[in-house]
Amino acid sequence: MNPNECSTNLWVFGYGSLCWLQGFDYGNHQLGFIRGFSRKFWQGNNSHRGTNDKPGRVATLIKEDEATTWGLAFELLGETALRYLNDRECTKGGYETLITTFFPRNGVMTPFPVLVFRATEHNPQWLGPAPLADVAAQVTDCKGEAGHNSEYVLRLAEFFRDNLPEVHDEHLFTLEHLVLKRMKEKNISSTEDAPVTQAKQEVISIAVAAQPDNNLNQEVRRDSFQYSSRVPPSKKLLCLKV
Numbered sequence: 718m719n720p721n722e723c724s725t726n727l728w729v730f731g732y733g734s735l736c737w738l739q740g741f742d743y744g745n746h747q748l749g750f751i752r753g754f755s756r757k758f759w760q761g762n763n764s765h766r767g768t769n770d771k772p773g774r775v776a777t778l779i780k781e782d783e784a785t786t787w788g789l790a791f792e793l794l795g796e797t798a799l800r801y802l803n804d805r806e807c808t809k810g811g812y813e814t815l816i817t818t819f820f821p822r823n824g825v826m827t828p829f830p831v832l833v834f835r836a837t838e839h840n841p842q843w844l845g846p847a848p849l850a851d852v853a854a855q856v857t858d859c860k861g862e863a864g865h866n867s868e869y870v871l872r873l874a875e876f877f878r879d880n881l882p883e884v885h886d887e888h889l890f891t892l893e894h895l896v897l898k899r900m901k902e903k904n905i906s907s908t909e910d911a912p913v914t915q916a917k918q919e920v921i922s923i924a925v926a927a928q929p930d931n932n933l934n935q936e937v938r939r940d941s942f943q944y945s946s947r948v949p950p951s952k953k954l955l956c957l958k959v
């Protein structure tokens with residue numbers, strides 16, 4: 718089917734780990750955004766990226782009338798995908814569902830409804846706002862059954878650099894900068910208790926090595942290509958090219 722034709726299937730909008738780690742069958746996919754929300758690392762997580770004793774932090778959406786959140790929409794194929802997402806997001810992650818309008822970046826497709834998984838302050842894993850330096854310290858110190866919490870931040874930032882370089886998410890890229898700085902200060906490699914693939918390790922190691930030694934007050938470079946631009950194409954994370 719022409720990817721720009723209207724689909725009668727259910728679509729889900731990913732703005733966190735769903736951007737770089739699907740785990741379900743999908744058909745067409747579109748880069749784009751939703752309105753009225755901003756992405757924040759304010760949801761705790763005791764399964765994938767943390768434990769009950771040391772919960773990690775993952776992305777959720779916070780209502781903000783004038784904001785837009787960019788990500789990736791997926792056309793779900795079959796009931797299995799929806800059951801998987803309900804288990805991963807709702808049962809394990811504390812997310813709830815909402816329907817909102819998705820605006821494809823290509824401007825060819827008419828905006829259409831998408832299912833979104835969003836964690837609110839009403840769920841037991843909710844952590845809420847905190848200074849980004851504290852969030853970075855928590856992210857750098859946590860890991861869960863899916864891997865290190867720092868990997869979650871670094872791969873999401875890498876996804877945006879690779880697929881939506883025109884989008885600048887101050888919260889995400891400042892957090893990435895602080896996580897990389899702390900990893901370097903603590904001499905944490907991505908292999909420490911968090912086995913990652915060689916490709917990911919290369920990217921994370923190069924990114925950590927590239928961390929400027931100056932203080933935190935330096936304005937985070939808005940282009941943020943300082944990390945991925947040093948990574949030879951063969952070593953880059955495999956991100957979805959759409």
Ligand SMILES: N[C@@H](CCC(=O)N[C@@H](CS)C(=O)NCC(=O)O)C(=O)O
Nearest residue numbers: 731732733734735765805810834863
């Ligand atoms: N609902 C958001 C966030 C989803 C998310 O990050 N969920 C976490 C916690 S349940 C997850 O599945 N993590 C998988 C992983 O960290 O590998 C999205 O659309 O991407």
